Amino acid sequence: MKDERVVAVMRRAQSGGFMILFLGLMFIIFYRDFILGQSFGEFGDIVIVWLAGGVYVAVAGAWGGVEMSGGRGPRKWRQPVAVGLGVAGVQLFHNLFHHDVSLASPAVWLALPFSFLSGFAVTALAQAALGRLYRRWERKHLEE
Amino acid sequence: MRVARVEKGWTQQELADRVGVTRQTIGLIEKGQYNPTIALCLRLAEVLGKTLDDLFMPQREESR
Numbered sequence: 001m002k003d004e005r006v007v008a009v010m011r012r013a014q015s016g017g018f019m020i021l022f023l024g025l026m027f028i029i030f031y032r033d034f035i036l037g038q039s040f041g042e043f044g045d046i047v048i049v050w051l052a053g054g055v056y057v058a059v060a061g062a063w064g065g066v067e068m069s070g071g072r073g074p075r076k077w078r079q080p081v082a083v084g085l086g087v088a089g090v091q092l093f094h095n096l097f098h099h100d101v102s103l104a105s106p107a108v109w110l111a112l113p114f115s116f117l118s119g120f121a122v123t124a125l126a127q128a129a130l131g132r133l134y135r136r137w138e139r140k141h142l143e144e
Numbered sequence: 145m146r147v148a149r150v151e152k153g154w155t156q157q158e159l160a161d162r163v164g165v166t167r168q169t170i171g172l173i174e175k176g177q178y179n180p181t182i183a184l185c186l187r188l189a190e191v192l193g194k195t196l197d198d199l200f201m202p203q204r205e206e207s208r
Contacts, residue, residue, distance in 0.1 A: 002164070003164075003165040004169075004184055005165065005166070005169040005178055
């Protein structure tokens with residue numbers, strides 16, 4: 001029997017379970033990387049599962065008609081900039097303090113802008129892809 | 145909705161079977177602790193032979 005209330009309750013429960021798993025895996029990744037100092041090869045499988053879960057939610061949302069790309073108007077840049085700064089910040093921290101590098105090296109200073117730009121580029125591309133998916137849904141369902 | 149069900153002489157389980165939900169869902173709707181979707185409301189109205197106003201807005205019906 002497909003009871004709508006049971007379906008709704010189970011979806012809420014599964015959503016809560018997903019959030020626990022998602023945040024738990026994120027904590028494990030940070031702990032292994034920054035506290036235990038493990039290499040990516042030792043916890044890369046967890047990162048892939050964690051990323052797949054996050055990407056699935058974002059793509060399924062945009063595919064189903066939810067604006068996942070930061071909205072429109074002046075606010076549309078807030079989310080990409082925030083996520084970009086987060087990604088770039090983690091990259092920077094990781095590159096500077098996790099690897100044994102010397103700040104006196106010119107190569108390190110050359111790598112810093114590249115690190116920031118790559119973080120922003122990844123974020124912008126992801127947001128653009130989500131926006132494209134959402135607009136595709138909008139064309140199909142709203143402009144008839 | 146409880147009145148309409150009792151008028152038909154059905155138990156919550158019988159009504160639940162007819163509309164394809166669980167008995168618990170019927171119980172929660174009757175107690176006002178669950179808001180059914182419009183699709184389920186229409187199924188309930190059809191099975192009970194009532195309008196949506198009859199089932200879910202009894203005060204409005206009484207004031208007419």
